[in-house]
Amino acid sequence: xxxxxxxxxxxxxxxxxxxxxxxGALPWGGLVSYYRASxxxxxxxxxxxxxxxxxxxPAEAAFSRLAHSLGAIRSRSVPRVLDAGVIDGVPYLAxxxxxxxxxxxxxxxxxxxxxxxxxxxxxxxxxLDAGHAQGLVHGDLTPQNIIVTRERSGRLxxxxxxxxxxxxxxxxxxxxxxxxxxxxxxxxxxxMAPELFGGGAFGSSVDxxxxxxxxxxxxxxxxxxxWETEEGFDDVxxxxxxxxxxxxxxxxxxxxxxxAMRAALEWLEVESAKQNPHTQDIAPWMETSHIGSIPVASLxxxxxxxxxxxxxxxxxxxxTSGARPIPIEPIVIEELDAxxxxxxxxxxxxxxxxxxxxxxxxxAQTTPNDATRRPSFNPSAQxxx
Numbered sequence: 001x002x003x004x005x006x007x008x009x010x011x012x013x014x015x016x017x018x019x020x021x022x023x024g025a026l027p028w029g030g031l032v033s034y035y036r037a038s039x040x041x042x043x044x045x046x047x048x049x050x051x052x053x054x055x056x057x058p059a060e061a062a063f064s065r066l067a068h069s070l071g072a073i074r075s076r077s078v079p080r081v082l083d084a085g086v087i088d089g090v091p092y093l094a095x096x097x098x099x100x101x102x103x104x105x106x107x108x109x110x111x112x113x114x115x116x117x118x119x120x121x122x123x124x125x126x127x128l129d130a131g132h133a134q135g136l137v138h139g140d141l142t143p144q145n146i147i148v149t150r151e152r153s154g155r156l157x158x159x160x161x162x163x164x165x166x167x168x169x170x171x172x173x174x175x176x177x178x179x180x181x182x183x184x185x186x187x188x189x190x191x192m193a194p195e196l197f198g199g200g201a202f203g204s205s206v207d208x209x210x211x212x213x214x215x216x217x218x219x220x221x222x223x224x225x226x227w228e229t230e231e232g233f234d235d236v237x238x239x240x241x242x243x244x245x246x247x248x249x250x251x252x253x254x255x256x257x258x259x260a261m262r263a264a265l266e267w268l269e270v271e272s273a274k275q276n277p278h279t280q281d282i283a284p285w286m287e288t289s290h291i292g293s294i295p296v297a298s299l300x301x302x303x304x305x306x307x308x309x310x311x312x313x314x315x316x317x318x319x320t321s322g323a324r325p326i327p328i329e330p331i332v333i334e335e336l337d338a339x340x341x342x343x344x345x346x347x348x349x350x351x352x353x354x355x356x357x358x359x360x361x362x363x364a365q366t367t368p369n370d371a372t373r374r375p376s377f378n379p380s381a382q383x384x385x
Contacts, residue, residue: 030184054089059175144185190223204318
C-alpha cells in the first residue's frame with residue numbers, strides 16, 4: 001500500500017497522489033513527514049500526516065476543516081496551502097515551496113542577537129495571529145516547527161509549519177497512534193502550557209505560552225526553567241517581563257491574543273532603544289515602531305546556511321494510488337508561477353505584433369504604387385477608336 005497508513009514515506013520512484021514528484025525527505029517538524037516535491041515543474045512541499053482517517057469519518061472531516069482553514073490563511077509567515085487530500089486513508093497537504101534552516105539547528109550554536117530575536121518573534125506572532133483568526137491552534141510551537149529564512153534584502157524571517165496538527169491528533173485518537181504526542185524537538189516539554197499536562201483543551205493561549213518560551217530560548221540559548229536569573233537580556237532588559245506574562249500559569253493572566261503580545265514587544269523595542277542608544281545603528285526616532293525595525297545589534301552571523309537539498313533522484317509515474325483530493329479554492333498551483341505566465345503573455349503579444357507588422361510590410365513591397373506603374377498600350381487609341 002502506498003503510502004502506509006499512520007506514517008508515510010513515499011518512495012522516490014513513485015509519483016505521490018498521482019501528480020507530485022517526490023525529491024526526498026526534509027528534517028522538519030516532529031511527527032509529520034515533510035518532503036520536497038514538484039508538480040509540473042512547480043516546486044512545493046508535501047506534508048504527510050501520521051493518521052489513517054479511513055478508520056474514522058469524524059477524523060477525515062476534521063482534517064478537511066483543517067485543510068480549508070489553512071488554505072484561507074494569508075500570511076507571509078505561514079507557507080500557503082495549495083492542495084490537500086487523502087491517499088489510502090493518509091491525509092496530506094501540499095504547500096508553497098519554502099527554503100531555509102530549522103530554528104532548532106541554529107539555536108544550539110549560540111543565542112541569537114536581539115535584532116534576530118525581535119524579527120523572528122514578530123513573524124511567529126503574525127503566523128499565530130493569522131492562524132487563530134481562522135480558528136486554528138498550533139499546539140506544537142517549538143524550534144522544530146519554525147523555518148528561518150533570509151530574504152533578498154538580508155532580513156531574517158520565520159515561517160511557521162505544523163499549524164493545527166497536534167490538536168487534530170489529540171482530538172482523534174482512534175485515527176492515530178500518536179494522539180499522546182507531547183511536542184516536537186528536544187525541549188518540547190518546556191514549550192507546553194501547564195494546562196495541557198492535565199489533559200486541558202487546546203486554546204490560543206497555549207500558543208502564547210510557547211511563544212514566551214521561544215523568546216527565552218532565542219535570547220538565552222535554552223528554554224526557561226524557573227526564574228532564578230534575568231541575566232542575558234542586556235540589549236532588551238524588559239524582555240523577561242514579556243516572557244513572564246506570556247508564560248503565566250493561568251491562561252487568563254497571559255496576553256489576550258497574539259496581536260497584544262506583538263504590541264508589547266513593539267513598545268519594549270522602542271523603550272530598549274531609548275535605554276541603550278549605544279547598541280543602535282541609527283537613531284530610534286528615525287524608525288517606525290515595529291518589531292525588528294530598530295537594529296538593536298548587528299547580526300554578525302552567516303545563518304541561516306543554504307537550504308537542505310536532497311540527493312534522491314526524481315520520481316517516475318507508477319501509480320495514482322487512488323488519491324482523493326480536497327480542493328482548496330480558489331488557490332491553484334499555477335499561482336506560484338505567475339511571473340512566468342505574464343512573461344509568456346508578453347512574449348505572445350510581441351510575436352503577434354511582429355506578425356502583423358510583417359504582413360503590412362510584405363503587402364507594401366509586393367503591391368505596386370501609382371508612381372511606379374508602367375502605362376498600358378491601347379492599340380485602339382492609336383487609330384482613334
